Amino acid sequence: MTSRRVFFAAMVAATLASPAWSQAPTEELRVGVLATLEGPLTSLGQEAMRGVRLALSEANNTVAGRRVTLFTGPTNATPDSAINAARRLIEQDRVQIIIGPVSGTEGLALVQFAKQNPGVTFINGTAAAPEATYRDPAENFFRFNADGVMWQAGLGTYAFQTKRYRRVASLVNDYSFGWAQMKGFSLEFCRAGGAIVERLWTPLGTTDFSSLIARIPRNIDALYVMLVGADATNFITQYVQAGAPVPLIAGTNTVDQTVLATLNRPRLREFMMGTPSASPVVDDWTNERYQRFVASYRKMFPDGLPAPASAGLGYYLNTQAMIQALGAVNGDLSGNQARFRQALASTVVDGPAGPVRLDENRQGNATIFVTEVRAAQDGRLFNGFVQAFPNVTQSMGMPREEFARLGVPARDTIQCP
Amino acid sequence: MEADIRFFLTVTLNGLTLAALYFLVASGFTLVFGLMRVLNLAHGVVYLFGAYVGFNVMEATENWALAIIVGGIAGAVFGLLVHLAILSWMPGQELRQTLATIAVSVIAADLMIAKWGGLSYQIEIPDILFGSQTLPFVGRYPIFRLALLGFAVGVGFLLWLMLNRTRLGMMIRAGVDDRDMLAAMGTNVPAVFVAVAALGAFLAGVAGVIGGSALAISPGEDTRVLLSSLVVVIVGGLGSVGGAAVGAILVGLAEQFGLAYTPTYGVVYTFAIMVAVLAMRPQGLFGAGA
Numbered sequence: 001m002t003s004r005r006v007f008f009a010a011m012v013a014a015t016l017a018s019p020a021w022s023q024a025p026t027e028e029l030r031v032g033v034l035a036t037l038e039g040p041l042t043s044l045g046q047e048a049m050r051g052v053r054l055a056l057s058e059a060n061n062t063v064a065g066r067r068v069t070l071f072t073g074p075t076n077a078t079p080d081s082a083i084n085a086a087r088r089l090i091e092q093d094r095v096q097i098i099i100g101p102v103s104g105t106e107g108l109a110l111v112q113f114a115k116q117n118p119g120v121t122f123i124n125g126t127a128a129a130p131e132a133t134y135r136d137p138a139e140n141f142f143r144f145n146a147d148g149v150m151w152q153a154g155l156g157t158y159a160f161q162t163k164r165y166r167r168v169a170s171l172v173n174d175y176s177f178g179w180a181q182m183k184g185f186s187l188e189f190c191r192a193g194g195a196i197v198e199r200l201w202t203p204l205g206t207t208d209f210s211s212l213i214a215r216i217p218r219n220i221d222a223l224y225v226m227l228v229g230a231d232a233t234n235f236i237t238q239y240v241q242a243g244a245p246v247p248l249i250a251g252t253n254t255v256d257q258t259v260l261a262t263l264n265r266p267r268l269r270e271f272m273m274g275t276p277s278a279s280p281v282v283d284d285w286t287n288e289r290y291q292r293f294v295a296s297y298r299k300m301f302p303d304g305l306p307a308p309a310s311a312g313l314g315y316y317l318n319t320q321a322m323i324q325a326l327g328a329v330n331g332d333l334s335g336n337q338a339r340f341r342q343a344l345a346s347t348v349v350d351g352p353a354g355p356v357r358l359d360e361n362r363q364g365n366a367t368i369f370v371t372e373v374r375a376a377q378d379g380r381l382f383n384g385f386v387q388a389f390p391n392v393t394q395s396m397g398m399p400r401e402e403f404a405r406l407g408v409p410a411r412d413t414i415q416c417p
Numbered sequence: 418m419e420a421d422i423r424f425f426l427t428v429t430l431n432g433l434t435l436a437a438l439y440f441l442v443a444s445g446f447t448l449v450f451g452l453m454r455v456l457n458l459a460h461g462v463v464y465l466f467g468a469y470v471g472f473n474v475m476e477a478t479e480n481w482a483l484a485i486i487v488g489g490i491a492g493a494v495f496g497l498l499v500h501l502a503i504l505s506w507m508p509g510q511e512l513r514q515t516l517a518t519i520a521v522s523v524i525a526a527d528l529m530i531a532k533w534g535g536l537s538y539q540i541e542i543p544d545i546l547f548g549s550q551t552l553p554f555v556g557r558y559p560i561f562r563l564a565l566l567g568f569a570v571g572v573g574f575l576l577w578l579m580l581n582r583t584r585l586g587m588m589i590r591a592g593v594d595d596r597d598m599l600a601a602m603g604t605n606v607p608a609v610f611v612a613v614a615a616l617g618a619f620l621a622g623v624a625g626v627i628g629g630s631a632l633a634i635s636p637g638e639d640t641r642v643l644l645s646s647l648v649v650v651i652v653g654g655l656g657s658v659g660g661a662a663v664g665a666i667l668v669g670l671a672e673q674f675g676l677a678y679t680p681t682y683g684v685v686y687t688f689a690i691m692v693a694v695l696a697m698r699p700q701g702l703f704g705a706g707a
Contacts, residue, residue, distance in 0.1 A: 038526075042535030042636040076637070174681070201680055205641065207632040210431040210562065211677035214424055230537035230635035237539060237633070241559040243549050262537050262633070267547070 029063060029331065031322070032071045032089030033315075034100025034110070034125065039076030040205045041229045043258040044102050044311040048125050050301050051308070051315030052099060057300060059323045064331030071095055077102065077204065079109035086113055090120055096333055097121045099318055102311060104129035104148060104177030114138040121337050121344070123322055126314030129176035130183075130394065130409060133363035140337075142344055144321045144356050145314035146280055146366035146392065148180030149187070149409065151252045153368040153392045155278035156188025159249050163276060165221040167195050168249065171212060171235070172226040174201035179409035181226045181251045184278075187396060187406070189224075190416035196224070201411060204228065209235045213242050226251025232259040240271050250277040255373055257283075257305040260381040269381055275373040276386070280314070280353065282369040283307040283382035293352035306380060317356060317364070321349045354390055361394070368392045426555045428677040429670070434562040436669025437569030438628055442642055443649040443661040444576060445620030451593040451656025452613050454511050459499055459518040460621055461643030462525040467492035467622025468629035468638070469529060472538050481543050485626045492622020493615045495525075500614035505607070522639065530636050537635035540626060565631055572620070576658055589613060593656055648687055652694045654704025663702055 033052050036045035052070070061068050071093040073085030082101045089095045098120060101107055107127025114122045115138045122141045124132070128148035132141065159165045168189070172178040178201070186196055198217050202209070207230070216223060225248050227235050232254045239248075253259070255277045263269055283306070285291070293316075297308045305312070325343040332339050349356040353367035367390045374384035395403035407413045446460045471488030475481060499521055507513050546564050549557040580586035588609050591599045600606045625634075628642070645668065653664025668687050675683035694701060 037530070037535070039637040040635065042530060043537070044535075046535045202676070203684065205637070206676075207638075207641070208431070208435050208673070208676075210434075210559070211428045211673045212680070214427040214431070215677060230633050230637075233537045233539065233633045233635075238559070241547065241549060241561065243557045258536065262539065264539070265541060265547075 027066050029066045029068045029097075029326070029333075030071065030093065030095040031068055032073055032086070032093060032095035032098040032100075034073045034075055034082055034085055034089070034098060034102070034106070035315075036077045036102040036106075037072070037074035038081075039078075040231065041077045041102055043229055044126070044253075044309070045074070047258060047305060047309045047311040048100070048102055048315040050297070050304055051312040051317075052319045054297055054300055054312070055316045055319035055323060058296070063323050063326040064329075066331045073098075073100070075101060075103075075106060077106065079105050082106035083109055083113050086110060090117060095120070096337070097123065097322060099123050099315065099322065100125035101127050103127055104180065105175050107132045108176060111138045111141050114141045119336060121341060123318045123344070124314070125318060126311045127177075128180060130180050131176075133361045134394065135408065137361045137363075140341065142318075142321070142341075142358065142362045144317045144349055144351075144358070144364040146364065146368065147394060148177045148252070149184035149396065150366055150368060150392045150394060151280060151310070152181055152184025152188075152278050153389050153396060154188070154370040154387060155249065155276065156185050156190070156194070157192055158276055158278075158370045158386070159222065160189055160192035160194045163222070163249075165194065165249065167197055167220045168222045168224050169198040169200065169217050169220050170196060170224040170226075171200045171202065171216070172224070172251070173204045173228055173231060174411070175204055176409065177228070178226050178251075179411060179413065182224075182411075183406070183409040183413045184396070185224055185226075185249070185251070186414040186416065190414055195416055197417075199411065202227075202231075204231065206231055207234050209238045210242070213239055216245070218245065220246055222247050222249050224249045224251070225254050228253040229258060232256075233262045236263065236268060236272065237265075240268055244271055248272075248275050250275050250373075252277060252279045252310055255279075255371075255383060256311075257307055257309040257382075258311070260373070260383075261305055263381060266379070269375060269379065272373045272381060273375060276370065277373070277383065278368055278370050279310055279383065280366055280368055281308055281310050281312075281383070282371050282385045282388075285353075285369065285385045285388070287353070290352045307382060313352065317349055317351050320351070321347050321356075324349060353388075359394065363394050365391050365393050423554060423556060424677070427558070428673050430555060430558060430562070431677075432670035432673035433666065434566050434669075435673055436665040437566045438624065438631060439645055439649050439665035439669055440569050440662050441572060441624035441627060442621060443646040443653070443665055444572070444658055445617035445624070446646045447650045447653070447656055447658060447661045448589070448613055448620075449617035450650065452589055452596075453504075453610055455504065455514045455518070456511075457518050457617070458515060458643060459521040459525065460617070460646060461639035461641075462522045462529070463492045463495050463618045463621040464625040464628065464642045465529060465634065465639040466495050466525065467625030468540070468634040469533050469538070469625075470622070471626030471629060472540050472634060475540050479541075481540075481630070484540060485623055488626035489619045489623035492625065493619035496618020496621070497611065497615050499618075500611060504614075505610075508607075522643070526636065526639050535636055537633040538629070539633050540630040542630045561631060565627065568627065572623075573658075573662055580658065585609070585612060645687075648691050651691055651701060654701025657701070657703040660701055660703030
């Protein structure tokens with residue numbers, strides 16, 4: 001070993017041992033954000049970061065007199081990438097709070113990870129697999145956004161009663177979030193008397209849908225599609241190219257602005273007009289508080305999406321919850337963050353679509369909108385307001401035990417016939 | 418019964434048209450490997466780069482043919498830069514070169530997210546290629562996918578002509594068989610390397626624009642394309658253009674039949690084919706052997 005190398009090693013050791021590195025300065029709050037900044041859900045991750053930055057800028061990046069320093073943990077929508085990023089945020093960046101992740105399966109992994117890291121508080125981003133806060137939740141995991149089942153509130157009934165669809169087939173991304181959305185849709189659609197005659201599943205990241213399109217049955221009224229990100233863009237284009245035999249009913253992310261903004265061909269736009277969906281965001285709701293949210297989003301991100309998407313709203317809500325709770329305890333994270341967590345559990349977030357409070361599993365309620373795709377004057381698509389359902393709970397208005405009997409979201413939860 | 422046959426034919430056609438796209442990407446990949454013995458793992462980002470450039474050209478000029486050519490040239494320039502600035506500094510060290518291409522691909526993929534963002538894009542295709550055409554036995558089928566098939570056959574034919582009827586092709590084939598002997602005969606082998614690096618990257622760029630018109634362009638496509646090219650050339654035999662064609666057809670059909678008949682296990686078949694080939698014939702179906 002050369003003397004230079006010894007010197008270098010000694011330098012590193014000295015730096016690591018110095019108090020400035022082993023302990024964070026008390027005045028600064030270190031917050032980590034997990035977001036899918038690589039892979040098929042990159043657009044959602046970028047939107048998520050906008051939500052965090054919007055909430056923080058409204059608080060001038062300061063909470064209880066302490067500056068908030070953000071650390072980003074990029075993931076690629078796989079559970080192991082989320083765990084690796086979270087571990088790096090804790091061990092290397094020494095964050096005290098983690099906000100995120102984006103994707104359902106990432107969220108389930110993170111809940112288990114939270115149990116092994118009781119010293120850190122985890123506040124969800126938009127991960128929407130219901131079980132994260134349903135069976136066996138973690139004490140230090142909080143979710144102020146709605147889950148994937150809740151996001152579909154009202155859609156099944158609307159498709160049956162107003163659109164008069166009786167027989168549908170489904171094409172859904174095959175992972176926890178897709179199963180949750182499918183459960184939310186079929187819960188109401190089956191109860192209303194509709195039939196789901198065929199269920200097609202496809203892995204996240206599918207690009208070529210031609211053979212799945214060939215499998216769609218002919219004698220149906222509509223196709224329920226819940227595909228996320230680039231999958232949705234690919235499907236819609238190929239479906240229209242193949243002649244688009246029946247209209248669509250869309251899952252939340254399928255007509256999200258991260259998808260609608262990518263459809264630039266007039267024929268695609270024409271076809272998507274009138275497609276019903278349900279979502280925690282809506283682009284033209286006249287509510288004053290909501291419009292203020294949309295306006296400040298547009299002002300802060302002129303090159304962002306035309307209107308905030310569900311990922312933006314979810315991260316915004318969860319970040320705001322953190323800011324409010326930290327303010328309530330004056331930035332006190334001592335005692336294993338006990339006071340902070342207590343405050344978090346009782347925080348009522350002043351959300352853009354109404355107040356959000358947590359249930360006993362630390363899961364928030366939400367306002368959900370039934371929407372319909374419409375075109376603005378310049379031709380670009382947006383989700384128009386049809387109906388609002390305030391105060392949707394995790395058990396969809398049913399008694400908890402009865403809801404639990406429906407089963408954990410999986411491919412064949414709630415069948416009809 | 419008739420519906421079953423129609424479904425089977427549709428899926429077969431889907432598999433063949435997907436194979437066309439795979440062939441376009443994998444032909445450049447296998448050419449570069451055959452000559453230089455370097456697994457160029459930056460091939461996927463060249464594809465993505467060509468696609469993004471083609472998208473911008475299409476937005477600016479509305480000329481699809483121009484977008485394909487410029488996308489190809491952009492890919493070639495990128496490939497040349499990687500070759501001249503990085504790979505040619507470590508000649509003969511294949512492992513080190515391969516690792517360097519991984520670094521290039523990670524860095525380039527992030528730079529492209531910074532430049533083009535995370536949204537997916539689609540390159541608009543001319544109106545005559547959009548929509549569907551009624552085929553005997555199959556029914557309505559997207560015109561663009563048929564065009565894709567024709568395009569791949571055309572590219573394959575041109576490649577065959579180039580390899581078998583031109584002086585450069587002769588040098589490339591000689592180099593694939595015995596690089597040292599080619600150099601001993603007085604050929605400037607490094608210059609042939611440069612030409613092949615550019616050609617392989619050009620093909621990737623062109624494939625990017627075509628792929629970005631058939632499917633969407635989005636972050637992550639680079640690794641997906643790279644992975645499917647790897648499987649295609651491992652099955653077909655590293656270094657053989659004919660092998661790339663056969664490998665692409667096998668993988669394309671396996672993927673589409675898997676997706677159509679057993680959607681849950683669709684991804685498994687591709688790798689099952691790869692495992693089978695590696696077990697029975699490790700050099701690939703058309704590979705010359707080490």
